[in-house]
Amino acid sequence: xxxxxxxxxxxxxxxxxxxxxxxxxxxxxxxxxxxxxxxxxxxxxxxxxxxxxxxxxxxxxxxxxxxxxxxxxxxxxxxxxxxxxxxxxxxxxxxxxxxxxxxxxxxxxxxxxx
Amino acid sequence: xxxxxxxxxxxxxxxxxxxxxxxxxxxxxxxxxxxxxxxxxxxxxxxxxxxxxxxxxxxxxxxxxxxxxxxxxxxxxxxxxxxxxxxxxxxxxxxxxxxxxxxxxxxxxxx
Numbered sequence: 477x478x479x480x481x482x483x484x485x486x487x488x489x490x491x492x493x494x495x496x497x498x499x500x501x502x503x504x505x506x507x508x509x510x511x512x513x514x515x516x517x518x519x520x521x522x523x524x525x526x527x528x529x530x531x532x533x534x535x536x537x538x539x540x541x542x543x544x545x546x547x548x549x550x551x552x553x554x555x556x557x558x559x560x561x562x563x564x565x566x567x568x569x570x571x572x573x574x575x576x577x578x579x580x581x582x583x584x585x586x587x588x589x590x
Numbered sequence: 591x592x593x594x595x596x597x598x599x600x601x602x603x604x605x606x607x608x609x610x611x612x613x614x615x616x617x618x619x620x621x622x623x624x625x626x627x628x629x630x631x632x633x634x635x636x637x638x639x640x641x642x643x644x645x646x647x648x649x650x651x652x653x654x655x656x657x658x659x660x661x662x663x664x665x666x667x668x669x670x671x672x673x674x675x676x677x678x679x680x681x682x683x684x685x686x687x688x689x690x691x692x693x694x695x696x697x698x699x700x701x
Contacts, residue, residue, distance in 0.1 A: 477609070482632075495630070509687050510688075510689075510690075512690075517695075518593075518694065518695075519680055519682075519692030519693055519694050519695055520633070520680070520682075520692045521692070522689045525687075525688060525689065527632065527687075527688060539639070544650065566632060566633065576621050576638065576640040576649070576684070577635070577638060577646070578623070579635065579649075579692060580625075580632050580633040580634075580635075581632055582630060582631060582632035583632045583633075584603070
């Protein structure tokens, strides 16, 4: 069965500092991997996705993530945090052979310190 | 193009009451999903529908039923609401590039 583990339910960084949100996955087959962002009182929106092309995936708002098969990781990074990045971030995985079922991690709330 | 719409936005029920959450999408997507979001638990999949006429259980289906009425609509029914079903419910649809599009959510409180 697939699963996703996000390390750290809360992460705080200073404005302008590097953002690193960690995600490890478990899947018996090559997965599709996603990062979604949720702003307060809103639904989720896609930041980026990995579907088997380049292992370094660039998304919206300056975020990127790198698929590392050897580490079963898909960590999300942004070089310089902005106050508007404060939100909750979710990593998700789906089975490449049966991509209709998508499993989400528990989420990481990102706090930006002025 | 409204995307994914959900009704109602807020609902308060008493234990044992029933209700149906409505979801519709206008993007011609085949797959639709119902999730619940609880603090510290992330999103948990209740049911999903890979295509019109099919539904499958997710991680937490107990206490819920679904209907894929047509390609556009996917409803979630609580037959006898319990306090443990107090949550925020999200409907989503998925395009052929595997991106999910989420509705604004329904905030449900069961007293």
